[in-house]
Amino acid sequence: MKLIFAERMKYVKKSFIREILKITQNPEVISFAGGLPNPSSFPLEEIETATQKILEKDGRSILQYGTTEGYLPLRTYIAERYDKRFGLKINPEEILITNGSQQALDLLSKALINEGDDVLIERPAYLGAIQSLSFYQPNLLSVTLNDDGVDLESLAKLLETHQPKFFYSVPTFQNPSGLTYSLENRKELAKLLTQHNVLLVEDDPYSELRFLGEEIPPIKCIMGDYGILLGSFSKIVSPGMRLGWVVAAPEIMDKLIIAKQAADLHTNNFSQRVVYQYLIDNDLDAHIEKIKVMYKARCTFMSEMIKQYFPPEVKVTQPEGGMFMWATLPDGISSMKLMELAAMEKVAFVPGDPFYVNEINVPTLRLNYTNSDNVLIEEGIKRLGTVIKTLMNA
């Protein structure tokens, strides 16, 4: 059998996360690698109650085919929550329910990207986005992130000579860096993109998880139809349900619906109905508050342990929410090399390389603090500190 795959497959790497899985599957390994919510945060009993209720009330319609756009009351709930949180007015018709926000990115890429099109991403960028975009063979242009958001000067320079289809951005508690764009940065960014007729694809899975500082509204609030907003129930209810959504202007939504229908007809009805029932019968804000208290404690504790066990030359971000810290090793030290050594000491993280396009042996790495308890955090950070020191002295 002689197989010839599509050209696009050459541009897509196997996810690095899958490679790391090989290390973390060993139960003795302490892992800060994944991006998993803490399972104790899942509203298990409430989901049980909601499931029973909805199956009894409307079982046969839940098990039947649904509409491509998704369950209208759920879309209405999402629209109302945007209004409540930010005064952002969204018509439920502008919301499409997807299998997690990952699928929304795939559908958007399908609808918008031609081979060779310029597409802006952050530097560093969410690796799942790099993978997903790469299937459509765009020319990925990286925009450096500063502590307060996008480096506007270099973006402005890029826009003088390029016409990107869109900018894929995670402005709040960015994955992997944990950084958040300031309000000022958001305003300037919105102005710049709008002037140059560039859409913003704003991925926002983490903003509900703010445990410090002031909430900053999504950039969509100031970009109108230029803003495409992705959201998800994965980090606030359950990722196993695979429920995300995309908010887009009607003209774009038309194309997304066609793409969604060809991709898988519609999103799982069962999950949509169960989660909707959960949402209307419970206080989501109170639930999120509990998650935030938990994550704040883990984050604070990990910061303390890093102070105690890491050499002072390692710079680590101080997140105000979300799930990740971002560490920078002294110049010339490769986090890939560190990963290899750390694996031998049975501790794992994600090295920076897969978050960049065409850069290798970078000194940065991502640490997740949501899915380990304090005992594991102390032991893991201690082991990692030792390995870093060994590597620095080598």
Place this chain on the structure above:
Amino acid sequence: MKLIFAERMKYVKKSFIREILKITQNPEVISFAGGLPNPSSFPLEEIETATQKILEKDGRSILQYGTTEGYLPLRTYIAERYDKRFGLKINPEEILITNGSQQALDLLSKALINEGDDVLIERPAYLGAIQSLSFYQPNLLSVTLNDDGVDLESLAKLLETHQPKFFYSVPTFQNPSGLTYSLENRKELAKLLTQHNVLLVEDDPYSELRFLGEEIPPIKCIMGDYGILLGSFSKIVSPGMRLGWVVAAPEIMDKLIIAKQAADLHTNNFSQRVVYQYLIDNDLDAHIEKIKVMYKARCTFMSEMIKQYFPPEVKVTQPEGGMFMWATLPDGISSMKLMELAAMEKVAFVPGDPFYVNEINVPTLRLNYTNSDNVLIEEGIKRLGTVIKTLMNA
């Protein structure tokens, strides 16, 4: 705002089914248009029991992220069922769980099709496949279907001058025609495709629903690694769960897994676990038997009503299973025109046009018999017969 969509969007039409929905949303309309299972066939109570059991037993792991490949015990169950039904040996590693088999087709197209590649489809073909394939801009080549399967002579001729990537086929109770390839036809087809190094993508959502005649094994049984087999729980358990799968050789599976991860990380965990629990706690064969008794009765009754109310010039297939009948009007009579007139009489079906590439005003049409009771079947067929006669006399 100036939007430029991807080129591929020009090749994809809005699904015709969505257009028909506008007619069928009127509750007074009798619809034979959809491809919906009868909701009374859903094992509602058993699903309730399974859901409660699995949430209590393993709730937090169900709500967490899962693996891209899908839940291993479910994949093992599927493999064992192929062995039991056909003696077909499949390694669970060769099975990927997808959001219905529709997604499997999208992932396969992504992995295999370059713009301009030849791809074989049936004539007529499943319209969701035409839509899904079109996103990858192949050159679609239609192979005529005869009563016993593919027209092998014209296929052989095509293969002299073309090198298609694959043949997308629904060999058992085909959608839309309801036709089934004979065993002899399958053998010849397998030989022809293998000789020419053409993969077969064999979509098999209906074969469990055989209520007449002898079971015929999937072509995969004789094609080995050249055969890619799609399956689904939509027609035998529940379509709202969006659970399908693809069986493919390891080399192809590698690419599908990368594509699946970029598309949506993994299929809904909740549905996978609930359906698996349902499957191991219940007798699936007994459940399917009940569906078959119901569908056979509907099918037989619709045939009788057609004999009674349609003019004898209309030729209608006699399905041995599945969900559809296929009618051919006298030459020169357009089923699109018929649809317009039928809408005024409040009866709906799917006209043939969307099942063909580049053919319009065809005289064929699809009738679904699974989702209407006898009262509606009689009244709907009666109305349709009257409209056909009016059109024939016009």
